[in-house]
Amino acid sequence: GAGVSQSPSNKVTEKGKDVELRCDPISGHTALYWYRQRLGQGLEFLIYFQGNSAPDKSGLPSDRFSAERTGESVSTLTIQRTQQEDSAVYLCASSLRYNEQFFGPGTRLTVL
Amino acid sequence: QKEVEQNSGPLSVPEGAIASLNCTYSDRVSQSFFWYRQYSGKSPELIMSIYSNGDKEDGRFTAQLNKASQYVSLLIRDSQPSDSATYLCAGEDRSNDYKLSFGAGTTVTVRA
Numbered sequence: 001g002a003g004v005s006q007s008p009s010n011k012v013t014e015k016g017k018d019v020e021l022r023c024d025p026i027s028g029h030t031a032l033y034w035y036r037q038r039l040g041q042g043l044e045f046l047i048y049f050q051g052n053s054a055p056d057k058s059g060l061p062s063d064r065f066s067a068e069r070t071g072e073s074v075s076t077l078t079i080q081r082t083q084q085e086d087s088a089v090y091l092c093a094s095s096l097r098y099n100e101q102f103f104g105p106g107t108r109l110t111v112l
Numbered sequence: 113q114k115e116v117e118q119n120s121g122p123l124s125v126p127e128g129a130i131a132s133l134n135c136t137y138s139d140r141v142s143q144s145f146f147w148y149r150q151y152s153g154k155s156p157e158l159i160m161s162i163y164s165n166g167d168k169e170d171g172r173f174t175a176q177l178n179k180a181s182q183y184v185s186l187l188i189r190d191s192q193p194s195d196s197a198t199y200l201c202a203g204e205d206r207s208n209d210y211k212l213s214f215g216a217g218t219t220v221t222v223r224a
Contacts, residue, residue, distance in 0.1 A: 048209070048211055055209065091156075099144060099212055100158060101202075103158075
């Protein structure tokens with residue numbers, strides 16, 4: 001498919017465990033974004049990549065959150081020592097021009 | 113003032129009617145705007161982009177941008193039950209590396 005893909009689609013983990021979420025952007029899209037959406041809430045910006053660099057990490061909620069991008073393609077968002085308040089849908093989006101962002105299906109994270 | 117504000121809704125319209133969604137923006141937001149549709153449990157889907165003053169029509173959707181009054185709207189003509197979703201308005205934040213600033217969303221319910 002030509003769209004943004006994310007894996008896993010669902011992740012259930014125990015409090016204190018680390019999780020890795022993956023995003024495959026649309027081929028050729030240089031910009032990649034991570035958002036968090038809690039149930040019934042709006043989009044919360046986490047981090048933005050232009051190429052492989054992350055000029056803006058201001059949205060990361062704590063130092064437990066980190067992200068990287070390699071080869072101007074795949075990105076992983078890592079959450080260490082997960083907490084129950086981390087439970088949310090994590091959305092990835094990519095864009096090529098004019099900031100038209102295309103979203104992936106998201107990863108639903110549940111921390112027990 | 114938030115960068116992008118939407119009338120909170122929810123908005124309920126009968127099938128076949130016009131649904132009108134409005135969004136205002138601050139001086140920090142540049143004049144590229146996007147409307148996303150988000151079905152319950154799904155990720156946002158880009159449905160309209162508008163870059164210049166005036167109207168842009170795509171099927172049953174019309175986006176309107178009024179730079180003087182700093183608002184952007186979305187009209188859904190001949191509303192169908194399948195249009196029931198949350199609609200997100202987004203604009204580029206000039207003061208934030210032109211990243212998208214999203215409104216909180218307006219939930220639309222089309223009554224059959």
